[in-house]
Amino acid sequence: MKDYKVISPTSCMGLVGINEDAYKEALAGNPDSVSSDAGSLDPGPHYLGAGLPHVPRFQMKHDCRVMMEGLQHRKTPMVMGSAGGSGGRPHIAWQLEIMDEVARAMKRTFKVAVIDTTLDKADLKKKVQKGKITPLQHDKPLTEEGIDRATEIVAQIGVEPIIQALNMNPDIVLAGRACDNACFAADPVRKGYDKGLALHLGKIVECASAGAIPLKGAQLRVPMIGTLLEDSFLVEPASPNWICTIRSVVGHEVYERTDPTMQLEPGGLLDMRDSKFEQFSERTVKVSGSKWVKDETGYKVKLEGAEKVGYRSIFIAGARDPAYLRNIDWILDFAKQRIIDEFDKKGLKSGINYHIVYHVYGRNGVMGPLEPQREITSNELGIILEIVAETQELAQEICYFGKYGLVWCNFEGRVTTAGNLAYPYSPSILDTGPVYRLSVHHLLDIEDPCMFPIKMVEVGK
Amino acid sequence: MNIRELASVIRTKNAGPFIMTADIIFDDPQKYERVKQSGIVTKEQIARLYRVPLDDILSIHHFDEGRCIKINIRRPVSSGDIGDTDVMAMQQHAPLLLIEIP
Numbered sequence: 001m002k003d004y005k006v007i008s009p010t011s012c013m014g015l016v017g018i019n020e021d022a023y024k025e026a027l028a029g030n031p032d033s034v035s036s037d038a039g040s041l042d043p044g045p046h047y048l049g050a051g052l053p054h055v056p057r058f059q060m061k062h063d064c065r066v067m068m069e070g071l072q073h074r075k076t077p078m079v080m081g082s083a084g085g086s087g088g089r090p091h092i093a094w095q096l097e098i099m100d101e102v103a104r105a106m107k108r109t110f111k112v113a114v115i116d117t118t119l120d121k122a123d124l125k126k127k128v129q130k131g132k133i134t135p136l137q138h139d140k141p142l143t144e145e146g147i148d149r150a151t152e153i154v155a156q157i158g159v160e161p162i163i164q165a166l167n168m169n170p171d172i173v174l175a176g177r178a179c180d181n182a183c184f185a186a187d188p189v190r191k192g193y194d195k196g197l198a199l200h201l202g203k204i205v206e207c208a209s210a211g212a213i214p215l216k217g218a219q220l221r222v223p224m225i226g227t228l229l230e231d232s233f234l235v236e237p238a239s240p241n242w243i244c245t246i247r248s249v250v251g252h253e254v255y256e257r258t259d260p261t262m263q264l265e266p267g268g269l270l271d272m273r274d275s276k277f278e279q280f281s282e283r284t285v286k287v288s289g290s291k292w293v294k295d296e297t298g299y300k301v302k303l304e305g306a307e308k309v310g311y312r313s314i315f316i317a318g319a320r321d322p323a324y325l326r327n328i329d330w331i332l333d334f335a336k337q338r339i340i341d342e343f344d345k346k347g348l349k350s351g352i353n354y355h356i357v358y359h360v361y362g363r364n365g366v367m368g369p370l371e372p373q374r375e376i377t378s379n380e381l382g383i384i385l386e387i388v389a390e391t392q393e394l395a396q397e398i399c400y401f402g403k404y405g406l407v408w409c410n411f412e413g414r415v416t417t418a419g420n421l422a423y424p425y426s427p428s429i430l431d432t433g434p435v436y437r438l439s440v441h442h443l444l445d446i447e448d449p450c451m452f453p454i455k456m457v458e459v460g461k
Numbered sequence: 462m463n464i465r466e467l468a469s470v471i472r473t474k475n476a477g478p479f480i481m482t483a484d485i486i487f488d489d490p491q492k493y494e495r496v497k498q499s500g501i502v503t504k505e506q507i508a509r510l511y512r513v514p515l516d517d518i519l520s521i522h523h524f525d526e527g528r529c530i531k532i533n534i535r536r537p538v539s540s541g542d543i544g545d546t547d548v549m550a551m552q553q554h555a556p557l558l559l560i561e562i563p
Binding site for chain 2: 041042043044045046137138139247250251253254255256257258259260261277309310355357359365366367368369370371372388435436437438441
């Protein structure tokens with residue numbers, strides 16, 4: 001079996017920007033495929049819920065251009081996963097539009113196989129009735145009402161639908177929500193390489209050089225190269241002033257995972273308990289022993305969805321008076337109670353129609369209830385009064401009302417009769433728009449791993 | 462001795478939207494063994510440091526290959542939900558800096 005080389009140009013498309021020089025160097029090594037995943041739930045539920053990207057458009061355009069220009073002279077399979085960050089339909093449309101712009105500027109057309117991973121709500125409700133949906137770390141079962149409340153529900157796909165798309169022979173596969181390692185593993189698995197090794201390779205290279213160490217004068221981030229052999233794989237950074245060591249690779253393995261030795265995947269489990277890591281050369285680490293364990297009970301995919309819980313307005317201010325700091329708990333309680341009393345009269349209940357949240361930096365703004373240090377040692381406090389309410393107008397009204405409680409309350413020892421707080425902005429209340437909660441994080445049992453529709457689209461026409 | 466003098470990485474991060482995972486990673490194998498053998502890093506100790514019920518400390522693992530002690534903690538609220546203070550849970554490590562190893 002010949003060596004199979006895959007390039008991961010960047011950790012997340014549109015995030016930090018592909019290092020073009022290092023990527024060109026990597027391409028010169030004639031890779032068998034290039035893949036990248038743009039997705040993550042890490043930035044929070046807003047982007048999936050609102051149908052918006054979590055990266056700047058110009059940076060996504062840069063990464064699309066670099067990857068598409070790299071395709072110009074060779075026919076290398078290319079997979080872009082988790083389109084637009086969350087992989088929903090608006091996210092796919094956004095990334096396709098950017099790819100179309102890039103292709104037009106290149107005066108070239110590209111065939112893009114687009115995998116739609118958004119699920120039909122009526123179908124999902126039938127799955128709920130049949131007991132095919134179970135919570136994943138989520139504390140509640142998914143209900144039919146919960147399905148209706150989510151703006152869009154996506155499934156995180158494994159290698160099978162990507163293989164199906166690659167078999168249609170496109171220039172690029174653009175997947176909706178996908179497992180990052182599946183984007184890298186799909187083509188080698190299709191060509192007969194070991195699935196356990198391919199998925200583990202994908203898991204290490206998906207974050208590009210995050211699993212490597214920069215030497216002096218190195219670039220910010222560089223692509224990563226993975227090479228699959230019959231019984232093992234190699235990982236190395238694409239630039240000579242970056243190196244992979246066992247420590248750097250294993251250090252990345254534990255990152256963002258509750259258990260680095262076992263990972264649930266669509267249709268099975270990646271078992272890395274017997275994985276061996278060796279320093280293969282100065283810059284390269286060799287990994288072997290990783291195994292794919294098929295789920296004999298069925299094929300499950302993870303569902304993700306977010307529901308709107310209201311609209312947010314915030315008031316940001318700073319306190320410098322020592323007496324204000326000393327009385328901060330009394331002041332916060334006073335302003336909160338004043339809101340509750342006022343809006344109670346209008347039939348609006350705190351915790352139901354609206355929510356009041358304080359973030360007090362200098363006290364426990366970073367850790368909230370988990371903060372072990374109780375005493376304030378700072379000479380100033382940063383205060384955010386946050387209101388989430390049923391409408392933006394209501395959130396803004398309550399926030400303005402709450403602001404005056406903080407700014408003009410008569411705390412003990414008050415000498416600041418002009419006003420108690422410094423605020424940097426006019427307007428002092430900022431409307432930040434809709435707020436989403438990750439409401440769907442469940443497993444769906446499916447019969448056909450390739451149930452996701454694939455459409456061939458031509459960009460640059 | 463304070464954990465900071467022994468470990469090279471002490472960090473937290475989301476592991477999915479409902480769990481944050483803390484990594485204490487050691488460069489020096491002897492220092493790793495010293496902390497591991499001390500038996501100081503327990504669910505009880507971590508629950509006390511974070512002022513949370515014992516049930517919220519989901520698991521503690523020792524990964525010898527990576528010289529890493531991993532602590533999985535239930536988030537007070539899910540990432541980005543109303544009342545969250547740290548969407549990616551990147552700054553929840555400070556209580557771990559209080560660990561003293563005999």
